[in-house]
Amino acid sequence: MQTKLADFIKGTPEGDEAEAILRACVHCGFCTATCPTYQLLGDELDGPRGRIYLIKQVLEGAPVTASTQLHLDRCLTCRNCESTCPSGVQYGRLADIGRKVVEQRVPRKLPERIKRYVLKEALPRRWLFEPALRAGQLLKPLLGKPLQDKLPPLRRAGAWPAREHARKMLVLDGCMQPGMAPNINAATARVLDALGVQLIAAPGAGCCGALRFHLNDQAAALDDMRRNIDAWWPLVERAEAIVMTASGCGVTVKDYGHLLAHDGAYAKKAARISAMTRDLSEILPGFEAELVRRAVVRQPSEAVAWHPPCTLQHGQQIRGKVEGLLRALGVEVKMCRDAHLCCGSAGTYSLLQPELSQQLRDRKLAALADTGAGRIVSANIGCIGHLQSGTQTPVEHWIELVDRALHG
Numbered sequence: 354m355q356t357k358l359a360d361f362i363k364g365t366p367e368g369d370e371a372e373a374i375l376r377a378c379v380h381c382g383f384c385t386a387t388c389p390t391y392q393l394l395g396d397e398l399d400g401p402r403g404r405i406y407l408i409k410q411v412l413e414g415a416p417v418t419a420s421t422q423l424h425l426d427r428c429l430t431c432r433n434c435e436s437t438c439p440s441g442v443q444y445g446r447l448a449d450i451g452r453k454v455v456e457q458r459v460p461r462k463l464p465e466r467i468k469r470y471v472l473k474e475a476l477p478r479r480w481l482f483e484p485a486l487r488a489g490q491l492l493k494p495l496l497g498k499p500l501q502d503k504l505p506p507l508r509r510a511g512a513w514p515a516r517e518h519a520r521k522m523l524v525l526d527g528c529m530q531p532g533m534a535p536n537i538n539a540a541t542a543r544v545l546d547a548l549g550v551q552l553i554a555a556p557g558a559g560c561c562g563a564l565r566f567h568l569n570d571q572a573a574a575l576d577d578m579r580r581n582i583d584a585w586w587p588l589v590e591r592a593e594a595i596v597m598t599a600s601g602c603g604v605t606v607k608d609y610g611h612l613l614a615h616d617g618a619y620a621k622k623a624a625r626i627s628a629m630t631r632d633l634s635e636i637l638p639g640f641e642a643e644l645v646r647r648a649v650v651r652q653p654s655e656a657v658a659w660h661p662p663c664t665l666q667h668g669q670q671i672r673g674k675v676e677g678l679l680r681a682l683g684v685e686v687k688m689c690r691d692a693h694l695c696c697g698s699a700g701t702y703s704l705l706q707p708e709l710s711q712q713l714r715d716r717k718l719a720a721l722a723d724t725g726a727g728r729i730v731s732a733n734i735g736c737i738g739h740l741q742s743g744t745q746t747p748v749e750h751w752i753e754l755v756d757r758a759l760h761g
C-alpha cells in the first residue's frame with residue numbers, strides 16, 4: 354500500500370516500522386472474514402483492512418476523530434488477522450502505533466478516562482487487586498449478578514515444592530493470576546519438581562506490562578518491563594528458561610527485545626530475556642515420555658474441551674502442543690468449531706467493551722458446550738476467568754490436569 358507519512362512521525366523508529374507494515378498490506382481483504390468484530394458488526398471499519406486504512410490516514414496527517422478511536426477501541430488485538438494474512442502484515446504492531454497517536458489526539462470523556470485510569474493503576478498492583486478481590490468474594494451474595502459473574506471462585510494454591518534441583522527455571526508471577534488462580538503456578542512448580550526442575554519466582558517481578566501497554570500508557574508499560582528485567586537479571590545465569598503460564602504475558606515478554614530495542618540501557622538485556630522466554634507448552638512436551646511414565650491418575654474421566662488463547666495460537670503461533678501432551682497422558686481432548694476465534698476476554702476488553710465481549714464469550718461457550726466435554730481447559734488467566742463467568746462448567750489451566758495426573 355503506497356504511504357506518505359506526515360512529518361510528525363516520518364523518520365522515527367515507529368514511523369519506519371509503521372511504513373514497512375503498511376507497505377506490506379496489499380489490501381486483499383482475506384483477513385476480514387476471520388475478524389471477530391467484523392463478524393459481529395459487519396462494518397469494514399471494524400475489520401483489520403478497514404482499521405489499517407484508518408491508521409494509515411492518521412499517520413498521513415488526516416484529522417483524527419472519535420469515530421477513528423471507536424473502531425480501534427473495538428479491536429481485540431487478537432491477531433487472528435495476522436494468522437490469516439498471506440502477506441505477513443504485522444497488524445498488532447501497527448495497531449499499537451496507531452492507537453498511541455489517536456490517544457494523544459482524541460480526548461476521552463471524563464468517565465472513560467477515570468475507568469481506564471483505575472484499571473491501569475489498580476489491576477497491575479497485587480497489593481491493591483488481591484484485597485479487593487477477596488472482599489468481593491466474601492461479599493459476593495450481596496453483589497449484583499453482573500459483578501457476581503465476574504468474580505472467580507476462591508481457589509487454593511496447594512503446596513509449592515521445597516526441594517532444590519540443579520536445573521532451574523524462572524517463572525513470572527504476574528499481577529492478577531496469583532489472586533485469581535494461585536494454583537496455576539504452584540501446579541507448574543509441582544510438575545516441574547517431579548521432573549527434576551526447580552521453578553523460581555523472582556521477588557520484585559510483577560505485571561508483564563501488557564495491561565498498561567494496551568491501555569495506551571506505553572511509557573508506564575515500558576517501566577513495568579524494565580522492572581521485571583531488573584528482577585530477573587541476577588538469576589538469568591542460573592536459569593534455563595523463563596516460563597510463562599499465562600500466554601497473554603508470554604506474548605508480551607517475548608516482545609521485550611523489540612519494545613526496548615531503542616533503550617540504550619536495556620536493549621541487550623531485553624533481547625536476552627525475550628530469547629529465554631518460553632510458554633509452558635513449549636517446555637513440557639520435551640518431558641512427554643517422563644510425564645507419561647509418571648502419570649498415576651487418569652483424569653478426568655470425561656472429555657475436556659481445549660480453548661487455545663489468541664495470545665498462544667496467533668500471538669505466539671503455538672498450536673497443537675497442549676492437545677498433543679494431554680492426549681499422550683490419556684485425556685480425551687475436543688476442539689470446538691471456530692477454535693481460531695477470540696473468546697472476547699482480551700485483557701481489559703471485557704470491561705471496556707462489555708457488549709461485544711459478552712457476545713463473543715457466549716458464542717465461544719456455545720461452541721465449547723457442543724463438544725459435549727464436561728470441563729474446559731485453556732492457557733491464559735484472562736480467558737479462564739472470562740469463560741468461567743458465563744458457565745457452570747469448570748474452566749481451568751491445562752497444567753492443573755497434568756498436576757492431578759501426576760499427584761492425584
Ligand code: SF4
Nearest residue numbers: 378379381382384438
Ligand atoms: S492485512 Fe493482509 S490479508 Fe488483510 S488486507 Fe492487508 S494484505 Fe490482505
Ligand code: SF4
Nearest residue numbers: 388428429431432434
Ligand atoms: S486483531 Fe482481531 S479484532 Fe483486531 S482487526 Fe485483527 S482479527 Fe480483528
